[in-house]
Amino acid sequence: xxxxxxxxxxxxxxxxxxxxxxxxxxxxxxxxxxxxxxxxxxxxxxxxxxxxxxxxxxxxxxxxxxxxxxxxxxxxxxxxxxxxxxxxxxxxxxxxxxxxxxxxxxxxxxxxxxxxxxxxxxxxxxxxxxxxxxxxxxxxxxxxxxxxxxxx
Amino acid sequence: xxxxxxxxxxxxxxxxxxxxxxxxxxxxxxxxxxxxxxxxxxxxxxxxxxxxxxxxxxxxxxxxxxxxxxxxxxxxxxxxxxxxxxxxxxxxxxxxxxxxxxxxxxxxxxxxxxxxxxxxxxxxxxxxxxxxxxxxxxxxxxxxxxxxxxxx
DNA sequence: CTGTCTGCAAACTTTTTGCATATAG
DNA sequence: CTATATGCAAAAAGTTTGCAGACAG
Numbered sequence: 068x069x070x071x072x073x074x075x076x077x078x079x080x081x082x083x084x085x086x087x088x089x090x091x092x093x094x095x096x097x098x099x100x101x102x103x104x105x106x107x108x109x110x111x112x113x114x115x116x117x118x119x120x121x122x123x124x125x126x127x128x129x130x131x132x133x134x135x136x137x138x139x140x141x142x143x144x145x146x147x148x149x150x151x152x153x154x155x156x157x158x159x160x161x162x163x164x165x166x167x168x169x170x171x172x173x174x175x176x177x178x179x180x181x182x183x184x185x186x187x188x189x190x191x192x193x194x195x196x197x198x199x200x201x202x203x204x205x206x207x208x209x210x211x212x213x214x215x216x217x218x219x
Numbered sequence: 220x221x222x223x224x225x226x227x228x229x230x231x232x233x234x235x236x237x238x239x240x241x242x243x244x245x246x247x248x249x250x251x252x253x254x255x256x257x258x259x260x261x262x263x264x265x266x267x268x269x270x271x272x273x274x275x276x277x278x279x280x281x282x283x284x285x286x287x288x289x290x291x292x293x294x295x296x297x298x299x300x301x302x303x304x305x306x307x308x309x310x311x312x313x314x315x316x317x318x319x320x321x322x323x324x325x326x327x328x329x330x331x332x333x334x335x336x337x338x339x340x341x342x343x344x345x346x347x348x349x350x351x352x353x354x355x356x357x358x359x360x361x362x363x364x365x366x367x368x369x370x371x
Numbered sequence: 372c373t374g375t376c377t378g379c380a381a382a383c384t385t386t387t388t389g390c391a392t393a394t395a396g
Numbered sequence: 397c398t399a400t401a402t403g404c405a406a407a408a409a410g411t412t413t414g415c416a417g418a419c420a421g
Contacts, residue, residue, distance in 0.1 A: 117410095132377090174359055191357075203353060288403070311385085
């Protein structure tokens with residue numbers, strides 16, 4: 068068989084997404100993003116990765132990759148809307164699922180699981196989850212800032 | 220007037236709360252907790268403090284106080300259920316309001332505001348908040364851990 | 372070519388830890 | 397008295413930054 072091209076069709080789509088947002092399609096960004104595709108294909112509702120995990124997995128394909136580039140790229144992809152972040156105790160968790168969904172964090176293993184809106188409270192207990200705490204964090208602009216007052 | 224006693228009536232109540240949980244009532248813990256009382260009296264729905272702010276304010280009364288003690292004490296008070304923590308981008312935010320309430324973080328100034336359950340979605344926009352993102356983080360035990368499988 | 376992106380290393384911020392001393396009960 | 401808690405200082409963990417060179421467009 069002929070040698071596989073350096074860019075797959077999926078990569079081309081990703082490149083266009085980047086270009087559309089003024090970002091260049093570098094090998095690093097492609098590999099970093101592909102780590103999430105691989106994680107999602109293993110377990111779509113569990114594909115939450117820390118920067119360090121992304122670094123370790125991407126490094127297999129790009130041995131010279133640096134952590135700084137991973138942090139930079141993850142931040143850019145989040146700003147571009149291609150990834151989401153979940154903040155909590157410990158490192159940030161990045162998520163390629165950018166549809167509107169919520170998370171369940173296990174108090175024991177710390178892993179995040181996607182929770183569909185419809186699932187919340189309805190079937191959660193049926194599924195065996197023991198909800199100890201639920202916290203809603205709303206982000207946006209407070210009345211002062213929305214009115215243009217700026218930061219205190 | 221006679222010199223004020225070292226412990227106020229309120230302190231005695233706090234001391235009992237600590238003792239009830241096997242914690243000793245030290246001057247440091249009393250002062251640290253009192254910082255929240257002072258913050259709440261200034262603006263009850265805005266009394267969210269970072270460890271560093273607690274340290275700076277408590278240091279006025281206890282010049283020899285160390286950051287380690289602040290972090291230790293805050294952690295103990297959270298475990299004891301006397302304080303709550305809100306995790307997010309940046310430092311942890313501690314909160315003496317341990318009733319069931321949610322938070323709104325302003326994207327501009329970063330400050331947290333308490334949001335009563337009843338307020339959510341109902342009067343939020345009327346109050347001038349522009350909600351950009353809402354994220355529900357549920358914590359507890361996932362089916363595997365609840366079944367005793369332990370961490371992966 | 373030109374400006375963006377990368378790698379490196381060092382700095383920074385937030386939090387934790389080890390150990391000797393102080394203190395609450 | 398004795399275990400718990402403190403202060404100090406150093407380290408850890410996670411993330412950000414400055415700068416010289418590499419590479420996408």
